[in-house]
Amino acid sequence: MKALKDLFIEELTDMYDAEHRILKALPRLAKAATADDLKQALLLHLKETEGHIKKLQQVFQCFNEKARGRTCTSMMGLLEEGDEVATDFRSSPVINAALISAAQKVEHYEMATYGCLREWAGLLGNEEAGSLLQEILEEEMAADEKFTELARAGSNREALGEDDSGPADGAISERPGVRSSAMQR
Ligand SMILES: [Fe+2]
Numbered sequence: 019m020k021a022l023k024d025l026f027i028e029e030l031t032d033m034y035d036a037e038h039r040i041l042k043a044l045p046r047l048a049k050a051a052t053a054d055d056l057k058q059a060l061l062l063h064l065k066e067t068e069g070h071i072k073k074l075q076q077v078f079q080c081f082n083e084k085a086r087g088r089t090c091t092s093m094m095g096l097l098e099e100g101d102e103v104a105t106d107f108r109s110s111p112v113i114n115a116a117l118i119s120a121a122q123k124v125e126h127y128e129m130a131t132y133g134c135l136r137e138w139a140g141l142l143g144n145e146e147a148g149s150l151l152q153e154i155l156e157e158e159m160a161a162d163e164k165f166t167e168l169a170r171a172g173s174n175r176e177a178l179g180e181d182d183s184g185p186a187d188g189a190i191s192e193r194p195g196v197r198s199s200a201m202q203r
């Protein structure tokens with residue numbers, strides 16, 4: 019009978035594949051971005067993603083397993099959609115908002131999976147793996163927050179056809195406790 023450890027390793031191979039796909043996709047998304055701050059944020063996350071792959075290799079080691087990937091069909095789909103919006107909205111003022119949305123879908127998939135993996139590592143009694151996974155999770159959450167910040171600072175307004183210096187009214191709700199969308203917290 020398969021146990022929690024098997025589930026853990028299976029999800030780990032899923033993320034190992036996903037991170038490699040993200041590593042390949044981020045330069046394309048950065049190239050498609052027309053806002054400099056977004057381009058920089060995507061390239062910074064590319065560097066962090068290299069680190070995630072190294073940390074995942076260490077997590078495999080913690081369980082005496084060889085690092086390996088198993089096709090992550092969800093990430094394939096998310097990244098394919100990212101490429102689609104990058105193409106569909108090229109030369110549009112909506113492009114940066116579209117790329118942020120695509121990037122946040124990826125981050126949320128990563129956050130969900132790393133959250134589970136971290137919990138399971140703890141249940142399996144492997145503290146070292148748990149803290150490595152926590153470190154990755156924190157970088158994914160920080161990246162997600164950065165994308166929200168960039169959307170609110172300019173890309174969403176730009177998508178509405180307003181420039182950065184324009185009034186914030188109407189672009190998004192700034193009332194405390196009111197979220198503009200589920201993705202952009
Ligand atoms: Fe990652």
Ligand SMILES: [Fe+2]
Pocket residue numbers: 063124125128158161
């Ligand atoms: Fe990420």
